[in-house]
Amino acid sequence: MKGWPFRVYAVLLLAFLYGPILLLPIFAFNDGAIIAFPLSGFSTRWFEALWETDALWQAARNSLLIAAFTAVLATLLGVFAARSGSMAGFRGKGLMLGFVMLPLVLPEIVIAVALLVVIRQALGLDLANWTVVLAHTVITVPFSIAILNGAFASLDPSLEEAAMDLGESRWGAFRLVTLPLVAPGIVSSLLISFIISLDDFVIAQFLTGANPTLPVYIYGLTRFVDALPLIMAMGTILVTLSITLLVIAEWFRRRGLARAGVASTGGFL
Amino acid sequence: MRLRGQSEGARAAVLALPPFLYAVLLLAVPLVAIVAISFMTQDGLVIDPTPSLANYREALTSPIYIWGNATRWGTLPVSLYVAAMVTLVTVVLAFPMAYFISFYVAPSRKSLWLFLITIPFWTSYLVRIFLWKVVLGFNGVINTALMGLGLIREPLEALLYNLSSVIVALSHSYVVFAILPIYVALEKIDRSLLEASQDLGETAFATFLRVTLPLAMPGVVGAVLIIFIPVIGDYVTPELMLGAGGRLMSNLIQAQFLGLNNWPLGSALAIVTMIVVGVIALLFLLLMRRWLRARG
Amino acid sequence: MTATPRVAARAAPPRAGAPLIELSGIEKWFGDYHALRGIDLTIRQGEFFSLLGPSGCGKTTLLRTIAGFEAVSKGRMLIDGKDMAGVPANERPTNMVFQSYAIFPHLTVAENVGFGLRREASSREEKARRVDDALAMVGLGGYGGRAAHALSGGQRQRVALARALILRPKVLLLDEPLSALDKKMRETMQIELIRLQRTVGITFILVTHDQEEALVMSDRIAVMFEGSIGQMDDPETLYRRPKSRKVAEFIGKMNFIPAEVTLAGGRIEVDVQGLGRGLVEPDQAPAGAVAGRTVVGIRPETLGILFPGETTDRRLAPGVVDEVVYYGDMTYYDVRVDGIEAPLTISNKNFIGEPVLDVGTRTQVIWDERSLVVLPA
Numbered sequence: 001m002k003g004w005p006f007r008v009y010a011v012l013l014l015a016f017l018y019g020p021i022l023l024l025p026i027f028a029f030n031d032g033a034i035i036a037f038p039l040s041g042f043s044t045r046w047f048e049a050l051w052e053t054d055a056l057w058q059a060a061r062n063s064l065l066i067a068a069f070t071a072v073l074a075t076l077l078g079v080f081a082a083r084s085g086s087m088a089g090f091r092g093k094g095l096m097l098g099f100v101m102l103p104l105v106l107p108e109i110v111i112a113v114a115l116l117v118v119i120r121q122a123l124g125l126d127l128a129n130w131t132v133v134l135a136h137t138v139i140t141v142p143f144s145i146a147i148l149n150g151a152f153a154s155l156d157p158s159l160e161e162a163a164m165d166l167g168e169s170r171w172g173a174f175r176l177v178t179l180p181l182v183a184p185g186i187v188s189s190l191l192i193s194f195i196i197s198l199d200d201f202v203i204a205q206f207l208t209g210a211n212p213t214l215p216v217y218i219y220g221l222t223r224f225v226d227a228l229p230l231i232m233a234m235g236t237i238l239v240t241l242s243i244t245l246l247v248i249a250e251w252f253r254r255r256g257l258a259r260a261g262v263a264s265t266g267g268f269l
Numbered sequence: 270m271r272l273r274g275q276s277e278g279a280r281a282a283v284l285a286l287p288p289f290l291y292a293v294l295l296l297a298v299p300l301v302a303i304v305a306i307s308f309m310t311q312d313g314l315v316i317d318p319t320p321s322l323a324n325y326r327e328a329l330t331s332p333i334y335i336w337g338n339a340t341r342w343g344t345l346p347v348s349l350y351v352a353a354m355v356t357l358v359t360v361v362l363a364f365p366m367a368y369f370i371s372f373y374v375a376p377s378r379k380s381l382w383l384f385l386i387t388i389p390f391w392t393s394y395l396v397r398i399f400l401w402k403v404v405l406g407f408n409g410v411i412n413t414a415l416m417g418l419g420l421i422r423e424p425l426e427a428l429l430y431n432l433s434s435v436i437v438a439l440s441h442s443y444v445v446f447a448i449l450p451i452y453v454a455l456e457k458i459d460r461s462l463l464e465a466s467q468d469l470g471e472t473a474f475a476t477f478l479r480v481t482l483p484l485a486m487p488g489v490v491g492a493v494l495i496i497f498i499p500v501i502g503d504y505v506t507p508e509l510m511l512g513a514g515g516r517l518m519s520n521l522i523q524a525q526f527l528g529l530n531n532w533p534l535g536s537a538l539a540i541v542t543m544i545v546v547g548v549i550a551l552l553f554l555l556l557m558r559r560w561l562r563a564r565g
Numbered sequence: 566m567t568a569t570p571r572v573a574a575r576a577a578p579p580r581a582g583a584p585l586i587e588l589s590g591i592e593k594w595f596g597d598y599h600a601l602r603g604i605d606l607t608i609r610q611g612e613f614f615s616l617l618g619p620s621g622c623g624k625t626t627l628l629r630t631i632a633g634f635e636a637v638s639k640g641r642m643l644i645d646g647k648d649m650a651g652v653p654a655n656e657r658p659t660n661m662v663f664q665s666y667a668i669f670p671h672l673t674v675a676e677n678v679g680f681g682l683r684r685e686a687s688s689r690e691e692k693a694r695r696v697d698d699a700l701a702m703v704g705l706g707g708y709g710g711r712a713a714h715a716l717s718g719g720q721r722q723r724v725a726l727a728r729a730l731i732l733r734p735k736v737l738l739l740d741e742p743l744s745a746l747d748k749k750m751r752e753t754m755q756i757e758l759i760r761l762q763r764t765v766g767i768t769f770i771l772v773t774h775d776q777e778e779a780l781v782m783s784d785r786i787a788v789m790f791e792g793s794i795g796q797m798d799d800p801e802t803l804y805r806r807p808k809s810r811k812v813a814e815f816i817g818k819m820n821f822i823p824a825e826v827t828l829a830g831g832r833i834e835v836d837v838q839g840l841g842r843g844l845v846e847p848d849q850a851p852a853g854a855v856a857g858r859t860v861v862g863i864r865p866e867t868l869g870i871l872f873p874g875e876t877t878d879r880r881l882a883p884g885v886v887d888e889v890v891y892y893g894d895m896t897y898y899d900v901r902v903d904g905i906e907a908p909l910t911i912s913n914k915n916f917i918g919e920p921v922l923d924v925g926t927r928t929q930v931i932w933d934e935r936s937l938v939v940l941p942a
Contacts, residue, residue, distance in 0.1 A: 003373035010369045010382075013362060017389045017441065020400040023410060027403075035403045036413040077288040087281035096289040102296060105494055107502020109519055110539055113526050114299030117306050117536065121316070138295050141288060161634055162667035164655045166681035166732065176680075180671045201395045201505060206526065215395045222399060222509070235396035242391045250384055276636070 021239060027229065028236040035228050046233035056234075059217035066129055066213060067197035070136040074193040075186055077137070078144030085145075086152040101142045111138060112206035119207070127209040135203045140193040147192060147253070151185025184252040191249035195242050214238075307536035316533065324537035334521070334538065345542065348518040349549070351435055351507075352500045356493055358440045363447035363492065364485075370448075371455040383452070390445045398509050401438040405429040435510045435517075439500055447492040454488025455481070483561060490557050494550060501546050518542050582610030585735060585768050586631065591640035593626055593792075600626045602792040604640070608736075608770065608785075613762050615771045615779040618789035619815070624772045625740055627789070631770065632738050633657045645735055660729035661738040664745070666721045668713045674700070674724055675709030681732045699727040703761070719750045723757075730765060737762075739771045743778060755781055776816045780804065788812050805864075806851040810940050813862045820868070820909045824861045826854055826939060835939060837861055839904030840882050843934030850939035859942040865912040867936035870898060871929040872919050881929045884909070886922050896921055900930055 028047070032040030050056055077100075085097055103111060115135050119125050155178065163173035201215040208216055218234055221227040308320045328334050337343035370382045389397070404410045405428040412424035428434060458481060466476040504519035511517075516524075518538070525535030586608040593601035601623050608614045616624035629635045631642070633654030642649040644658060660681075669677050679696045700706050703723040716724065722742055729737055742758070743751045759782055762769045773779050779786045780800045787797040796803060796812045807813035810821065825836040833854045836842050847854070871877060884902035891897075896915055899908040909930060913919075922928060 003369065006365060006369035006373050009365050013366050013444075014385065017386065017444070020397060020404055020441070021389055021392055023400055023403065024396070034408065036408045036410065038413070038417060077291055080284050080286075081288040084281045084284035087284070088277040090278040090282040090285075093281065093285065096285050099297070100288050100292045102292070105498050107499045107519070107543075109502040109504060109522060110303075110543060111296070111299070113522070113532075113535060113539060114303045115295065116526065117532060118299045118302045121306065121532065122302055134295055138292070141291070145288075156665050156667060158663040158665050158667035159669060161654070162661070162663055162669075163680070164653075165632060165634075165659075165661045166728065167655050167684055169655060177669055195391050199391070199393050199395075215393060218393070218395055228403075231396065231399060235393060235400070238396060239392040242393070243388055246384075246388060246391050250380075254380070 024232055024236045024239055028233040030229070030232075033226060033229055035232065046229045047237075050230060050233050050237075053230075056214075056217065059212050059214045062129065062208075062211045063198055063214040066132050066136065067194045069130075069133045070140055070197040071190045071194040073133065073137045074140040074144045075148075075189040077141050078148045078189055079182075079186065081141070081145045082148035082152045085149055086155070086157075097145075101145065103139045104142045108139065108200075108202040109206075111135065112203045115203075116206050127207055129209065129211065131207045131209070132204055132213065135207050136193075136197040136200060139200070139203065140196045143192050143196060144189040147189045148182065148185050150253075151182040151188075155181055184255050187252040188249045191245050191252075195245055199238070199242070303536040304540060306533050307540050309533045311531050311533050314530070324534045325541070327534060328537050328541045334518070334541075344516060344518050344521055345545065347432070348501060348542070349545070351432060351439070351517060352497050352546075354436050355439045355443060355500050356497045358436060359444045359447040359496055360451075360489060360492055362440065362444050363451055364489075367448050367451040367455055367488075371452055383449070386445055386448055390442075394442065395505065397442065398438055398506050401434070401441070402429065402509055405434055405437075429510065430512045432511075435507050438506050438510050439503060442506070443496050443500060446495045450491035450495065451485060451488040454485045454491070458484045486557060486561055490554065493553060498546055498550060501542060582612070584608070585610045585612075585645055586770075587641075587643040588631075589641045591627070591630065591642065592638045593623075593630060593635065594638045600792055601630070601637075604792075604794060606787055606794065606797060608768060610768060611766055613759070613769045613771070613782055613784045615773060615783040615786045616789060617773055617776060617779040617786050617815075618795075619774060621791075622789040623792040624774075624789050628661075628738050628740055628770065628772045631736070632659050632661050658735040659738055660732055660734040660736075661740065662722070662725045662729055662742050664740045664742070666718075666725040666742075666745075668716070668721050668724055668728075670714035672713055673709065674705070674711045674713055674716070677713050677724055678709075678727045678731055680728060695731055696727075699731040702730070702764070703727045704757075718746050719754060722746070722754065726761065730761075730767075734767065736768045736770060739769065741772055741774070743773070744775070751778075758782060780816070788815060790815075802851075805938070806848065807862065807938060807940070808852040810860060810862070813938065813940060818865050818910060818912075819862045820865065821860050821862055821907070821940075822905055822909075824859060824939075826856050826859055828854060828856045833939070835861060835934075835937060837937070838906075839902045840932055841880065843880075843937065845934060845937055845939060849935075849937055852939075852941045854939055855941070857942070860940050862938040862940055863909075863932065863936055865897070865910045867933060868909060868911040869931035870900075870911060870913055870922070871931055872922075877931055879931045879933060881931060883927070883929055886924055886926045886928055889922060889924055891921055898922065900928065902930055 026039070027035050029042055029044065030039050031043035031045070081097055081100055084093075112135065115131070115138075116127075119127065119131055125131070159177050159181075160170075160173040163177045164170065168176060199215065200213075201219060204213040204216050205219070212220070214234075218231060221231055221234075306316075307324055308322070310317045310319075310321050310323050330336075332338045333344060335343045335345050337346070366386070370379055374382055402409070406412070407424050407426065407429070409428070411428060412421075415421045416424065462480055462484075463476055466480045467473065471479065502519050502522075504517065504523045507517040507520055522535050522538045522542070525531045525538065584607045586606075588604050588606050591601055591604040592599075604627060616627060618624050626635060630637050631644075633649065633652060633656075637650075649657060669680065672680070675693075675696050678699050679692055682692045682695065685692070696709060697706070700708060703726050705720065705723050705727065708720070708724075713721075713724065725742075726737075739758075743754055746754060755778060758769070758771075771779070771782065780803075783800055785797065785799050786803055788795045788803065790811055796808045798806075803812065803816055807816065807819075813819045813821075822840065823838045827834045827836070833845050833847065833850060834842065835845055845854075869879075871881060882902045882904075884900040884905075886898055887901045887908045888899035889896060894915060896913050898911045898913060900911060901908045911930060915921075
């Protein structure tokens with residue numbers, strides 16, 4: 001087989017990447033309270049314990065709410081940016097759209113403290129869920145744009161013109177022709193933004209108010225030694241959820257490309 | 270040639286406004302704000318707005334941050350070292366993987382591989398770091414497994430609570446960010462260039478050095494920037510990996526904000542760190558450009 | 566050059582309907598780029614009109630301003646007597662077939678064709694009937710239920726045509742509709758388009774860079790260079806009486822020979838380098854005859870070779886065969902005629918008994934002063 005040393009390497013690297021994660025279900029279903037080998041036997045008691053914890057449900061509900069709002073806001077802004085990107089140039093276009101992508105090369109802590117200073121110090125407002133939503137949107141918009149750029153770029157620009165030529169207004173052409181064709185990209189963007197928001201810890205730690213998000217709650221648990229298996233169980237659930245959403249996002253992305261008749265060779269980035 | 274009138278450009282500009290204004294309000298303005306606050310001082314709960322360089326003096330002269338003393342290094346050099354090592358390790362690990370997917374995987378399967386390597390990135394960051402603690406710890410997975418297999422008698426202490434463990438954990442998190450830009454750059458290389466090089470008598474390895482590697486450099490540069498800069502700001506991994514003993518710049522900054530309540534000093538520290546990192550990144554870019562130009 | 570199907574309909578009398586589109590002084594700038602420079606033209610009702618020219622000459626830009634996708638910088642445009650200033654594309658009585666066909670991939674063929682009917686008040690049955698009729702008209706009857714993205718190039722073009730024509734526009738605009746098709750498909754579609762235009766009876770404006778295509782299909786052609794119209798005439802006039810060297814070169818092949826023009830008592834005398842003196846009729850100087858040095862053009866098919874054993878009472882010019890290209894039905898000879906710098910290209914139909922001459926053979930070129938075209942210097 002051609003390039004077999006590379007193949008071996010690739011598999012090893014994948015093993016390195018997935019290794020730690022595979023431990024999650026192993027210890028989540030492990031009866032023992034200590035995270036170490038040898039294993040103690042199968043048990044679902046950690047999951048049951050999670051089910052009982054109210055604080056966990058609160059944090060989860062919080063996280064889901066914030067993630068949902070973030071996903072919508074980031075995708076909306078992403079649609080604007082990607083659509084603008086696919087149109088004619090204007091002075092400052094590269095700068096404007098490039099600036100929006102800046103969070104990709106900034107440390108999250110810088111964004112988090114900067115927003116903290118503005119919200120608390122400059123504006124004197126309390127931290128709350130909406131402060132987290134705003135911050136999460138800032139860091140997810142670049143991903144949304146990356147995904148939607150692909151969706152918009154694969155469109156034939158004549159399609160909207162054809163729709164207008166046949167009598168539709170500009171908005172009608174967008175609604176009836178462009179939107180259905182970029183819809184898979186929009187779904188992808190919603191899901192990816194949702195996952196990023198759900199998983200984010202740094203910004204949440206700085207900007208949540210009285211209600212912690214799920215990662216913040218988990219972080220609090222790490223202080224307590226007997227809570228470790230709970231974290232394993234929690235992690236298992238989150239990983240499963242994330243992977244499911246990712247698979248759905250990828251399926252939509254591929255379907256979108258297939259609809260426009262384009263073969264895909266790369267990921268969304 | 271597709272000519273488009275000014276009106277489409279104008280409409281494009283209007284559409285770009287919402288995301289741009291959002292970024293200005295929620296990114297540019299806050300960044301200006303921390304620059305502003307870094308010139309103030311805080312004593313207890315009260316912030317004194319009179320402009321002062323006290324924070325910068327503290328940041329630039331204190332042995333904690335840059336200069337160190339007889340027994341330990343300054344935190345900033347250590348942090349830069351960690352970030353540089355992580356960048357090096359991730360790029361070295363990523364390149365063969367990116368090369369594999371670009372050159373040895375059938376086109377129909379490429380996105381599958383990319384998808385596979387991206388999945389770990391999307392799982393809870395916090396849980397992942399915590400898992401490294403579990404893997405590397407004194408009673409952790411590696412030690413108990415090795416002891417169980419009879420390969421060692423005493424648990425290895427050197428696996429956790431040192432810089433190496435930080436580097437391993439961070440590399441694990443960030444290697445995906447290295448694979449993707451390098452992959453994109455490799456994909457863009459015109460395969461016929463490589464065939465031409467071999468046709469002109471170069472061995473496969475020489476072709477790689479003289480043609481593939483230089484052309485992949487923009488991808489490597491992108492990878493370095495996406496890794497080096499954000500890693501400097503990562504405080505969660507060092508906190509969990511180093512335990513009570515060690516601190517990196519990111520931890521010190523975080524402490525000023527969430528524990529010690531000296532936001533002006535924290536901002537000054539963040540700005541100093543970002544400037545140093547920015548200068549290093551720029552130097553790197555310039556060196557790369559010079560190197561690429563010298564090769565023609 | 567292969568034999569392009571000559572359509573019998575070409576022999577039909579030229580149509581002279583009322584003016585439908587009137588452009589006066591049309592100018593268009595894209596920033597600093599002067600794309601259209603003072604376009605004046607009138608297109609009549611029922612015409613098959615072509616805008617012909619090389620890439621970048623402005624023909625597509627002009628089409629798009631008629632369609633309403635680009636605003637003109639200066640000038641006036643009337644369609645059916647109404648001023649189109651400020652009228653957006655979706656309100657104009659025009660419809661366009663795009664170069665990429667722009668078929669909506671997420672809709673079926675029927676949904677594509679019926680797209681423009683959405684805003685109309687008629688019943689669903691009525692609309693469905695019209696869609697069926699439109700599909701039948703372009704030869705795609707029964708294709709309504711198919712997914713649009715699964716069609717071949719030629720089928721997509723027909724869908725694009727049906728989709729545009731169903732709205733009964735006053736003008737159908739076609740932006741290089743055949744360039745994406747392979748040769749055979751192109752020839753078929755050329756005839757299809759002519760037939761369609763005759764059936765529907767509306768004005769067609771076609772943009773193309775292929776001069777053969779324009780010659781075959783059009784009632785009139787406007788040849789454009791760099792934003793201006795070089796010449797506007799019916800195909801035969803353009804071919805036989807080009808007004809400039811540029812037009813002559815662009816349409817078909819042409820030999821150019823230096824000549825001296827003398828005007829004497831209402832007669833035009835030309836002294837052609839290497840060929841000799843002759844008299845030409847005024848209509849052989851479509852751009853007007855001016856005394857002095859200039860260039861004459863002569864088409865390859867109007868020149869002949871005097872084969873060994875043949876005689877003629879036509880005028881002859883001696884020369885040497887420089888190059889021979891054999892096509893089967895035709896042979897192209899490049900002959901260096903004594904006294905003329907550049908070789909003359911002669912296209913010769915291969916008759917039985919005529920040999921194919923070798924390079925280097927000494928021969929005689931047959932020419933006729935009636936096929937000369939006097940061009941501006």
